[in-house]
Amino acid sequence: MIDVQERKPKHAFKLTRVGVIGIKKLVSVERGGKTTILAPIIDAFVDLPSTKKGSHMSRNLEAINEIIDNSVRKPVKGIENLCACIAKNLLDKHTYANYAEVGMKSDYFMERKLPSGNKTMENYEIIGKAAVKRNKEVKKSVGVKVVGMAACPCAAETVRSILKSKKSGITHNQRNITSLMIEVPEKYDVEAHDLIKIVESSFSSPTYETLKRNDEARIVINAHKNPKFVEDIVREVLSKVLEKYKKLPGDVLVTVRSESEESIHKHNAFAERVTTLGELRE
């Protein structure tokens, strides 16, 4: 019996991406010198030629499981490298495909220091992606999503003017969510820890899980000394990326997005830059 998938489709169009979405798996990766267990959500796709009715999607699961099983014995560095291994495995299994793409995102925990010097474990999202064309190099993306605090520079000034008080630092501030994503050629490595640090230091202030009164006040004071629009946060991140990744090639893709859950509005404020390192260096 010929697989249904192998037959000619009624309408002979090729497809850009065919695959599975929302797989949950336990994976073991090496990050910052330590082996960590993560529970990412995984998507995995290949393209499909116009001559085949269907993609063998169970092979996507097999490709994922094989790589994850191997990584238990020999940890892979970061989920973006896991994605790269799975993407290459997808091309091995789907011989008719010319393109494979794998994405993962996962909660991630990292130790940080409060203003008082006390230690705290903070929660982040890390994102890995890999895309590969047959016989070409893999393109890997490493990304992070970080929650921080943004205090508004504009209201601060208008308030000063209305209150006729040069010293007043009163302004609205809010939860901000900023993501940074860097796409590098296969041989380069970008450490997600560094990306977290870049983003977290670009807010008006980082935020923390447990805050006793003094740390809380210090954070509030620091944030108010350091008011930032979403525009400022994105630019600050870009500036630090430029400084940190001097050795990465110019065609490296950089995406920064910042969204503030405005405390004075029911809607959010947003800023974004999609660019290459080369463009940033000009």
Place this chain on the structure above:
Amino acid sequence: MIDVQERKPKHAFKLTRVGVIGIKKLVSVERGGKTTILAPIIDAFVDLPSTKKGSHMSRNLEAINEIIDNSVRKPVKGIENLCACIAKNLLDKHTYANYAEVGMKSDYFMERKLPSGNKTMENYEIIGKAAVKRNKEVKKSVGVKVVGMAACPCAAETVRSILKSKKSGITHNQRNITSLMIEVPEKYDVEAHDLIKIVESSFSSPTYETLKRNDEARIVINAHKNPKFVEDIVREVLSKVLEKYKKLPGDVLVTVRSESEESIHKHNAFAERVTTLGELRE
């Protein structure tokens, strides 16, 4: 052929609620003296005796559609009264049922005034519910979910102490979402507009869609003069409910929930009171 639903079930347990979830419909209701078109999401359930395998769920849709069709010709007052009509219709259609329950929630728009006096249309969620036992009175619930601003009273004080500045009003503030739900006997009417006003005036400040510089600064200044914990917001709402609904009976159920999307934390702060008007009056 006997309906499959009418057969004896393998395990003769009665069921508490059986029905449909997530129906989207256009409805026309009268609210604040005007007819408005809303697009609520609707759930509708009846109970099921231990002797019947299944509930005829298509009747739930018929019950909903009949009432909504009638309401086009003769508008019903608020979605909670629509819910009550549908709940009674469910008991007519499901003769074996002893209980019916219907819930709706919908976006809602209401005109508000900025500090400058300019008018603005603001967005809210309104919630209606009705539950009825056969041969008993319907219990209707009217609720609202309102977005506002909460400035923290605790950080304000610690900052003053650290900065040794009695005048500093600096503190963290954030988006807050507060809901108020009141359950009344069928014959009483509670106006959702009043609930929105009660909640909105209980924040550190209301929030608005369009703010030019001066309105923005006024709101920030007002919020900082009026710092509130989630606990304060819930109690303020309770106090206004007590004041406003002197004529409602003591067994009227009141639920108030306030959640702040903390700007200094990655998690939220939460306060809740579930009570009766009678208890509040003690």
Place this chain on the structure above:
Amino acid sequence: MIDVQERKPKHAFKLTRVGVIGIKKLVSVERGGKTTILAPIIDAFVDLPSTKKGSHMSRNLEAINEIIDNSVRKPVKGIENLCACIAKNLLDKHTYANYAEVGMKSDYFMERKLPSGNKTMENYEIIGKAAVKRNKEVKKSVGVKVVGMAACPCAAETVRSILKSKKSGITHNQRNITSLMIEVPEKYDVEAHDLIKIVESSFSSPTYETLKRNDEARIVINAHKNPKFVEDIVREVLSKVLEKYKKLPGDVLVTVRSESEESIHKHNAFAERVTTLGELRE
């Protein structure tokens, strides 16, 4: 006092998109010859030159409100044309910007016919977008998201083989969500109703809100005569788009995505084609 937004930023990077996300508004549009009231969620952005610290985001709200207010008096055809008007208004208000982008999505209701001939109002999502560079033509996107049913062609065949029954049509089937998005130059009009019909007729079967026994069985039988992979659904949509839009130019962008909430898996199956009409015509 110079606006804070007008100052020089610390890091002189231009930004790709700056604006507001998640505005809820009531709008009035003409669609299929009738005026309808919708409650879309709206996003609106402009770019920002490297010389300006911030974008005047309140102008985005003013741009949105002006266009929506005008449309009450003179209805605009579809939300994509509303988006186009707002995008052009954004460029008028943000004189420093060279690019504006507006997106809306909304619940939408359309009358359909059951196999029995009975009428039913079904629920869809419609999507509008507009992007414009200064002194260039607007690019408008019209899209729909439709829920339907997909029955699996592969399991159908394996089941036949295992049961040694040529007649068995037994297979797994599931809820499928398919979206179609078409980007056209400003002067062209694509009717969202047509897109809904194209997508809905490409499933194994459409789905309906209220189904009495016979209509339910007819739908199930039809779906099983018409088993489809997500790949088949995407290709069927592409084929109908090609047939329907013979007069649209070759550079028109077409995106089709189909996702099945697999009944045999905890994850979803997905297929996508991103292409131009020109490419499809080859």
Place this chain on the structure above:
Amino acid sequence: MIDVQERKPKHAFKLTRVGVIGIKKLVSVERGGKTTILAPIIDAFVDLPSTKKGSHMSRNLEAINEIIDNSVRKPVKGIENLCACIAKNLLDKHTYANYAEVGMKSDYFMERKLPSGNKTMENYEIIGKAAVKRNKEVKKSVGVKVVGMAACPCAAETVRSILKSKKSGITHNQRNITSLMIEVPEKYDVEAHDLIKIVESSFSSPTYETLKRNDEARIVINAHKNPKFVEDIVREVLSKVLEKYKKLPGDVLVTVRSESEESIHKHNAFAERVTTLGELRE
């Protein structure tokens, strides 16, 4: 300086629950004889007397962190026991409180067997809760949320009648999500693994991550031999709970909910029973 929280509130109402929502932590628990690392989302509340303005929410974080730190050295059995320890710790830290409540939910992975005998790791959600009044016993809740497959018994029959084929098993089937929650006194232990097995064996068929053709067909055939309404699934779970937990006391609370993402509708079907073991035993 007196803590702001310690002051008298403006409106002297007590509050039912005050605390933190959405904390993400890595925890280590013993389940099914093995130590597992989970990344639950945690909520933690206490009540608040009418005499205190605010609850010291940072203590909730300290209470959580202390228990989680201890559990690294000495694993606790299941997240419900972690919840119980944290709830008791909350009462120690909030001396003014008379009630504490803690909830956790987490992804969970468990090995299962395919029809072919091959092994697979499947994904579930486990839920733990604990509520305690001062000087009373803790009430613990253990729950699971399981994804499976439901084939409709009603359409199966109507199709047979229309096709005049007694053998046709054709019907619609869909993804179903069923949860089971059991509340027990502190000294009893309910194993989440058992709850997963009870729910998973109550669907028309379990679902699996990786399915080659023969396993896929077997699952489809099994599901069609075993058609079930959401009502049937809830009752099947109740029946197995009754059988399994003969030794638990009659006041043990049992909640079962089943929701089918109907493939023939855009909305979901739902059934629920909230009861006690005692009531079920009648």
